[in-house]
Amino acid sequence: MTLATHEVQQLNQAIQAAMRAVRSGGPQSAGGFGQQFGGGFGMPGGNGAWEQQLSDQVRERIRDAVRERVTQTASERLAASARKRIHEATRRRLGADIRAALIEGQGGPEGFDLDRVQTKLSERLGEALHDRAVEAIREGAREAIRERLNTACREAVMNSVVAQHLGRDEAEQIGSKIRESLESELRERIAAAARDALKEEIRERVHKAVRERLPEAMQAGLAQMQSGGGDPERLIMVVRERLGDAVEERVAEGIKERLRETVRDSVEETLQDRLPTAVRSAISERLMARQFGVGTQRYGAGGGSLGGQQFGAGTVSGAMTDSLRERIAENFRERIDEEMSERLGSLIKERLESAQRERLGEAVRGALAEQMALGGGFDADQIAEAVRDRIADHLCDTVAHGIRERLAEFLREHLTASVRSAVSQSATRGETGAGASTMGLH
Amino acid sequence: MHPELIEIMRDQVCTIYRAVTGADLPTAEPATSEPEPSLEEVTRSFAELEALARTSPALSERVPPFSFTPPLDVFLDGEDLLIEVAVPGVERNDVTVECADGTLVISGIRRGHRGSQERPYSGEIPYGPFYRALRVPLPMSSEPTVGLDRGLLRVRLMSLATNNQTQEATPSPSQPQS
Numbered sequence: 001m002t003l004a005t006h007e008v009q010q011l012n013q014a015i016q017a018a019m020r021a022v023r024s025g026g027p028q029s030a031g032g033f034g035q036q037f038g039g040g041f042g043m044p045g046g047n048g049a050w051e052q053q054l055s056d057q058v059r060e061r062i063r064d065a066v067r068e069r070v071t072q073t074a075s076e077r078l079a080a081s082a083r084k085r086i087h088e089a090t091r092r093r094l095g096a097d098i099r100a101a102l103i104e105g106q107g108g109p110e111g112f113d114l115d116r117v118q119t120k121l122s123e124r125l126g127e128a129l130h131d132r133a134v135e136a137i138r139e140g141a142r143e144a145i146r147e148r149l150n151t152a153c154r155e156a157v158m159n160s161v162v163a164q165h166l167g168r169d170e171a172e173q174i175g176s177k178i179r180e181s182l183e184s185e186l187r188e189r190i191a192a193a194a195r196d197a198l199k200e201e202i203r204e205r206v207h208k209a210v211r212e213r214l215p216e217a218m219q220a221g222l223a224q225m226q227s228g229g230g231d232p233e234r235l236i237m238v239v240r241e242r243l244g245d246a247v248e249e250r251v252a253e254g255i256k257e258r259l260r261e262t263v264r265d266s267v268e269e270t271l272q273d274r275l276p277t278a279v280r281s282a283i284s285e286r287l288m289a290r291q292f293g294v295g296t297q298r299y300g301a302g303g304g305s306l307g308g309q310q311f312g313a314g315t316v317s318g319a320m321t322d323s324l325r326e327r328i329a330e331n332f333r334e335r336i337d338e339e340m341s342e343r344l345g346s347l348i349k350e351r352l353e354s355a356q357r358e359r360l361g362e363a364v365r366g367a368l369a370e371q372m373a374l375g376g377g378f379d380a381d382q383i384a385e386a387v388r389d390r391i392a393d394h395l396c397d398t399v400a401h402g403i404r405e406r407l408a409e410f411l412r413e414h415l416t417a418s419v420r421s422a423v424s425q426s427a428t429r430g431e432t433g434a435g436a437s438t439m440g441l442h
Numbered sequence: 443m444h445p446e447l448i449e450i451m452r453d454q455v456c457t458i459y460r461a462v463t464g465a466d467l468p469t470a471e472p473a474t475s476e477p478e479p480s481l482e483e484v485t486r487s488f489a490e491l492e493a494l495a496r497t498s499p500a501l502s503e504r505v506p507p508f509s510f511t512p513p514l515d516v517f518l519d520g521e522d523l524l525i526e527v528a529v530p531g532v533e534r535n536d537v538t539v540e541c542a543d544g545t546l547v548i549s550g551i552r553r554g555h556r557g558s559q560e561r562p563y564s565g566e567i568p569y570g571p572f573y574r575a576l577r578v579p580l581p582m583s584s585e586p587t588v589g590l591d592r593g594l595l596r597v598r599l600m601s602l603a604t605n606n607q608t609q610e611a612t613p614s615p616s617q618p619q620s
Contacts, residue, residue, distance in 0.1 A: 005478060011452050012484045014467055018459040019491050022501070164563065165500040 058160050059279045062178060063271050065152035070186075074144045075263040078190070079256040081140035082133040083248075086255070089132040090125075090248045094240045096389040097124045102236070103370050114215065122210045126203040128393060129251055133198055137259075138191040145186055146179075153179040166286065174282045181278035182270060189266040197262045198255060205254040209246045217242035331418035343406060351402045355395050363390035446551060450570050451488050453554045454508045458495050461504040461562045506565030510552075510572050521601035523582055527574060530593030531567070539597055541584045548597065549573045 098121060105117030154175035157163065163171035221238035228234040367386035371379065459467040479487075492508055495501045514527040527548055529537065537550035552569040582599035589596045 007448055008481055008484055009478055011448055011455070012479050012487065014452055014455040014459070015484065015487045015491050017467060018455045018462070019487070019494065021459055021462045022491070022494050022498070165503070167503065 054160075054162055054165065055276070055280045055283050058157055058162055058174070058178075058283065059275055061156035061160050062153055062279065063275060065156040066149065066182075066267060066271060069152040070145055070148045071264050071267050072260075073148045074141075074190070074267075075256075075259045077144035078137050078140055078194075078263065079252070079259050081136045081144070082255045082259070083252040085132045085136035086129055086251050087248055089129055090244050093128060093389050094125065094244050094247070095236055096386055097121055097128070098236050098239050098243070099370055099386070100124065100366070102232075114218065118207075118210050118214050121214070122203070122207040125210070125247065126206040129206060129247075130199050130202045131393065131397065133202060133251075133255055134191070134195045137194045141187040141190050142183075145190070146183060149183055149186070150176075150179050153182070162283065170286050174286050177282035177285065178275075178278045181282070182274055185274045186266060186270045189270055190263055193262045193266050194259065197258050201254045201258045202251055205250040206247055209250045210243065213243050213246045214239070328418050331421050332415060340410065343410065344403060347402050347406050348399055351399045352395065355391065355398050359391045359394055360387075363387045366390055446553075447571055450551060450553060451485075451508075454505070454570065455488070455491065457554075457562050457565070458491065458501065458505050461495075461501050464561070504562040504565055506554075507568035508570040510568035510570070512548075512572050512574060514548075514574055514576070516576070519598070521603065523578065523580065523599040523601075525576065525597040525599070527595040527597070528593065529572065529590075529595050531569075532572075532590070532593070532595070534588075534590040537588070537590065537595060539586050539588045539595075541578065541582070541586050541599065544578050546576045546578055546586065546597065546599065547574070548576075548595065 101117045101121035101124065104120045105114065106112050107116075154172065157171045157175035157178070158168065160171070162174060166174075217239040218235075220242060221235035224238045225231060225235040364383075364387055367383045367390065370386055371383060456467045459465075495505055512527050512529050514525055517524040517526075525546065525548075529550065529552065532550055532552045536553065537548065540547045549572065551571050554569050578599060581602050583602060587598040587600075
């Protein structure tokens, strides 16, 4: 059988058309497969249109998934963490706060003033509960968002055109990168927004609960005290019991309501500000890695006369990354060993001394005055508890704040220096950029 | 060139075009006054297109490899040589087996089965022409017995001794049996 000339000519025309399509990256409004995924997908590189298409689709999918999966769950989990902390704080310090407020309430121009007691108790308790709630949210934010954010990013990328074009492994890595980029930003935004948004809410809720419940609680407490031989601790115990649940309930409810919108706004802001860059850079990074042969991806399995070709030696960028990572870690470790423990040790000592100077005397005086005012004699345990309540939170806050500041300063200073040093060492040894040929990149 | 290879090459070109654009290859334009390319030139263009397509990871994953080398096993079965070649999806009529000058050559075509409505999503199974050549290690008959079963091509080469005995025992069709 001979080949008809027109068949050869038709084949040639088809080849030329396909060649043009491959070189140009394909028409952008094609139907069929392309239409299914929002247009034809051409070659990576060039003007970046292909990469942009991938990024656009992934971004929209992640946006929807994060809104749907992260917002509600995160706010519920954070509200639960905050509630637990509020419960602990209320149980731990309400007695001491009532005791202090009762003493302060006696100092009015006309003797005992219940309004003054209410105000002082609300102020003390509101401030303390706000601090504890914010602390719980900051500590719990990582766990609250990580799992759902990870699932949302992963599934969004796996179900996008990225997985079809780059494969499931690449999609996994891209999802993970995007999650990493979003997570810290979202965590910080939630913590900062919660600090601002909850302050007034908690203060209001505490104030309302105290105003509603304190008079009745005082009456019940006074009756108990009189029947118990005038023991002021019985008064405090009854007031604490009657007030504790109400305060806890109201505050937890307020936190839950306010957190819902706080988390939603933080998610929206993070998606708006961070998502486009996170997606684009994650996809670019993987595409670059593929282009320069990371892993063992093989292109073209054919082995015949017109068979495919193999590209990429396999581990060039991987080896480069590993080497650089090791070097940075080594540099950083050395610096930590030398300075970190010394710096933190001195910081903690300094902060503790300062806090004791500022607050301990006042705390002891207050505790003694409290004992005298309540007429309960000098009970060592109660004095210890009162002193602890007066300074423990302040000590924790001041030390934690100092460590956070010092750590941030240390990381800014030394992490940058470690990376710079490691990169310059690598460059000297020809492991990056210009030295790629020594790693097998030709 | 196998006469039907041109059709299979065109299928591959269509697959590449669809993978890139998501659309079907446009109908061929009418012939121009330019000189017609030779088959050799067209084959070279096809090879260039294939190589170009393989530079794109996205395309490589969606367009199956064109042409391949099927794996084979060789056994000694008594005095015969038995060769098994894995050619799934290949019709017996599309396989050619030749033995000459002590070399066994197995070649053929695995046809694509894609319809015009199908869109390439992932293509790993190679199709198109295949070719294997095997140096026969022992003196064997040059007339192989070939069978194809469940994607496995079985080629049996009888030893020269067995072959001669068989030929002697089998009466020639031209000789009337007694």
